[in-house]
Amino acid sequence: MSDIKKAPDGITANHTLDAKGLSCPMPLLRTKKEIEKLKSGEILEVLGTDPGSRNDIPGWCSRSGHEYLGEKEDTGFIRFYVKKK
Amino acid sequence: MSIGEKFNEVYDSFFKKTWSPMTGGVLLAFLAILMVEWKRPWGIVGGIRNWADWFFYGIGFYTETPDHPLFHSGSMMDMGLLAGAWISAVLAREFAFRVPPMLEIWKGLIAGIFMGLGATLAFGCNVGGFYSAIQNLSASGFTMMIGLIAGVVVGLKYIYWEMEHFTPGPAGPTFLGNLPPFLGWVAIIGLIAAGYAYTSSEVEGANLMPGYLLIGAGIGFVFHRSRLCMVNGFREPFMTGEAAMGKAVAMSIILGALGIGLLKFTGLRGTGLYVETAFGWGSLVGGFIFGAAMVVAGGCGSGSLWRVAEGQIKLWVVIISFALSNSLFRHWFEANEWMEKLGSAVFLPDILGYGGTFLLVIAAMFIWYLVIDWNEDSNALVIEM
Numbered sequence: 001m002s003d004i005k006k007a008p009d010g011i012t013a014n015h016t017l018d019a020k021g022l023s024c025p026m027p028l029l030r031t032k033k034e035i036e037k038l039k040s041g042e043i044l045e046v047l048g049t050d051p052g053s054r055n056d057i058p059g060w061c062s063r064s065g066h067e068y069l070g071e072k073e074d075t076g077f078i079r080f081y082v083k084k085k
Numbered sequence: 086m087s088i089g090e091k092f093n094e095v096y097d098s099f100f101k102k103t104w105s106p107m108t109g110g111v112l113l114a115f116l117a118i119l120m121v122e123w124k125r126p127w128g129i130v131g132g133i134r135n136w137a138d139w140f141f142y143g144i145g146f147y148t149e150t151p152d153h154p155l156f157h158s159g160s161m162m163d164m165g166l167l168a169g170a171w172i173s174a175v176l177a178r179e180f181a182f183r184v185p186p187m188l189e190i191w192k193g194l195i196a197g198i199f200m201g202l203g204a205t206l207a208f209g210c211n212v213g214g215f216y217s218a219i220q221n222l223s224a225s226g227f228t229m230m231i232g233l234i235a236g237v238v239v240g241l242k243y244i245y246w247e248m249e250h251f252t253p254g255p256a257g258p259t260f261l262g263n264l265p266p267f268l269g270w271v272a273i274i275g276l277i278a279a280g281y282a283y284t285s286s287e288v289e290g291a292n293l294m295p296g297y298l299l300i301g302a303g304i305g306f307v308f309h310r311s312r313l314c315m316v317n318g319f320r321e322p323f324m325t326g327e328a329a330m331g332k333a334v335a336m337s338i339i340l341g342a343l344g345i346g347l348l349k350f351t352g353l354r355g356t357g358l359y360v361e362t363a364f365g366w367g368s369l370v371g372g373f374i375f376g377a378a379m380v381v382a383g384g385c386g387s388g389s390l391w392r393v394a395e396g397q398i399k400l401w402v403v404i405i406s407f408a409l410s411n412s413l414f415r416h417w418f419e420a421n422e423w424m425e426k427l428g429s430a431v432f433l434p435d436i437l438g439y440g441g442t443f444l445l446v447i448a449a450m451f452i453w454y455l456v457i458d459w460n461e462d463s464n465a466l467v468i469e470m
Contacts, residue, residue, distance in 0.1 A: 003102065021185040021256020023383045023397050024317070025244070025324060032325075033248060033470060049259050051179045051395070052312055055103060060325055063461075076181070076259040 004054060007070030007081045013045035014038060020049050020077050028056045031082065035066065038084045043069065046080040053080060100176045100310075109311025110333030111340060116304050117220060118344035123296035124158070126221055126345070126359045127304065128213035129166075129386035130204045130411055131159030133404060137412035147416065153288075161294050163390060165301020166308070168276055170394035173309035176269040182396040184257025193402035196382035200403070201410025203375025205418055206427060207232070207368045208361035210375060210386030211315045214368060216334070220341035221359035222349065222442050224431035225368040227449065232372020237319045238468070239373075240380025245470050261396070276302055308391040316385045319376065326464045328457040335450040342446045350439050360432045367427025382407075 017034045019027040027048045035044050046057065054071065057080050061068035069081035086094075120127040138151035154160040174180035185193075200210065207214035207229045215233060218226030280295030307313065311333075318330035348354040363371070379385040382403045384392050389407065392400040418424050433442040460466045 018256075020259070021183060022189065022253060023183075023185065023392065023399050024314070025320065025380075025383065026189070026253070028325070029244065029248060029470070049181070049183045049256070050397070052314075055312060059327060059329075063326060076262060 005058065005068065005070040007072050007079070011043070011069060011072075011081055013081065014042040016045040016047065018047050019053075020047050022048070023050050024052045024056065027053045028060055031057060031080075032060070032064075035082060035084055040084055042084050044082045044084065046082065047074075047077050048080060049077050053078070057082065100173075101178075104307075104311040106311055106313055106329045106333035107336065109307050109313035110337035112307045112311075113304065113313060114220075114337040114340035114344065116300055116307065117217065117337075117341045118348075119303075120162070120296075120300050121221075121345045121348055121354055121358070123300060124293050126213075126217045127162060127301075128159055128209060128217060128359075129163060129390060130210045130213055130407075132157065132161070132163030133159075133390075133408035134412045134415060135160045136163075137408035138416075140409065141412060141416075156288050156290060156294060158290075158293065158297050161297035162301035162304075165276075165298040165303075166305035166387070166390055167394045168272060168298075169302030169305025169307075170309040170391035171305075172269040172272050172276075172302070173306045174395045175264050175272070176266050177310075178262075178264075178266060179309075180264055180394075180396050181259050181262030183259045183398060185397075185399040186253040186256050188251055188253045189399045190402055192381050193383075193399045194406045196378040197403045197406025197408075198410040199374050199378035200382060200386075200407040201412075202414050203236075203371045203373070203378060204386070204407070204411050205414035206363075206371025207375060208363040208371075208424075208427070209359075211379065212386050213359065214363065214371065214375070216315065216338060216341075217359050218361075218363075218368075219338050219446060220345045222342065222346050222356075222433045222446070223360040223364070224433050225361060225363035225365075225428060228364055228428075229368040229372035229375075232369045232374075233319055233376035236373040236376020236378070237316075237380050238323055240377035241320060241323055241468060243377070243381060245468070248470070257398070304387075305391055305394060308387060309395065314384070314388045316379045316383070316388050320380055322457040322460050322466050323468050326461050326467050328461040331457045332454050335454045339447055339450050343443060346434075346439060346443060346446075349434075356432050356434070357430075360430050362425050362430045363428045364431040365428025371427075 058068040065085040067083040072079040117127045135157045141147045204210040215226050215229045283291045283294045318334040321327040349356050384400050389400045389403045
């Protein structure tokens with residue numbers, strides 16, 4: 001039974017992907033595509049509304065080697081943070 | 086830790102945190118067996134087709150009155166699933182209406198039409214045509230599985246192509262995301278009360294409705310809590326290599342097949358239950374069409390329905406389109422007496438015996454489990470963008 005990882009306070013992203021309104025598997029696929037645009041060590045912020053992303057994005061990070069930094073709740077959506085390997 | 090703190094921890098584990106897919110798969114098998122013990126196997130498409138039949142009857146397109154949705158087994162299972170998934174979503178504060186970009190609405194509409202066609206050809210969606218079919222020892226479940234896998238690859242390639250050529254555009258609003266969790270407990274009481282209400286009904290078959298409703302609600306609750314998703318189980322080995330859902334579905338099918346198979350072996354349930362004339366091209370082609378469409382839709386029969394209860398508007402479009410399309414195709418096929426020509430009804434124990442059939446189910450699911458588990462490390466099946 002998985003716990004939600006909170007992103008550290010003050011985290012700033014180099015790039016933001018708006019995946020609000022998208023449902024599985026589009027938020028993860030767009031995240032996979034978007035992170036290719038970043039340099040190693042840069043942080044991608046993904047804005048999403050699909051609760052499934054809470055499992056999909058951390059799971060993909062652990063498989064692909066990118067670092068999942070956590071999430072932040074916002075009004076009506078969630079901010080996910082991924083650091084490129 | 087005080088007893089109060091322990092209570093909160095246990096409560097969170099059951100009602101807030103996401104369960105593992107394997108937990109969901111095992112519990113789903115238990116509930117699928119329970120459904121057959123109650124009366125008949127679990128299915129999805131028969132219920133939503135009943136709702137669509139009423140729509141077409143209401144506008145005068147059909148002349149025959151459909152079964153009452155409150156006294157139709159499939160309809161009550163689906164209502165239960167919706168209720169159970171909604172209860173889970175509200176308790177975990179994960180319910181909200183989420184309006185997707187227009188591109189997603191169109192995808193849902195078109196994918197739903199193809200899901201309706203695929204489910205007609207295969208005598209069911211991924212549940213009735215594949216999951217429950219194999220658990221009921223019908224050969225058509227295996228042919229649909231082959232079709233589903235091929236279809237999923239095509240659907241995934243379409244999504245990759247779409248991402249290169251289209252951007253989804255702005256999403257609509259997200260609203261009603263702050264429903265208080267106590268509404269979930271109110272709904273549980275309402276479900277139990279609805280079950281009791283049937284006991285005083287004199288309508289034929291009313292005594293069976295509480296089981297369909299409450300076991301269906303259990304299925305919806307388990308699906309949402311574990312986010313168990315059969316599309317994910319088929320798709321992820323080709324998309325990211327992830328195998329957790331696929332392994333959970335494989336295990337769930339084995340457990341369910343043993344439980345339901347024994348009910349048939351002992352004569353407690355008829356061997357013909359969910360053994361349809363679909364073994365052959367019907368389930369193969371139907372599985373292929375359904376598999377491709379469910380990837381584009383973002384949900385299969387069961388996955389779309391529990392996401393409806395979570396408030397995802399794209400899946401509302403999928404389910405409405407799927408139901409209407411399936412009703413029309415089924416009506417058309419039945420009018421032309423084509424349903425019997427889609428394949429043959431093959432009850433595997435008639436050929437292999439019960440022992441041989443159980444071995445076949447276990448071996449087939451074990452091979453699938455093994456391949457996707459190996460692929461999780463090797464990524465050999467992953468299709469790159």
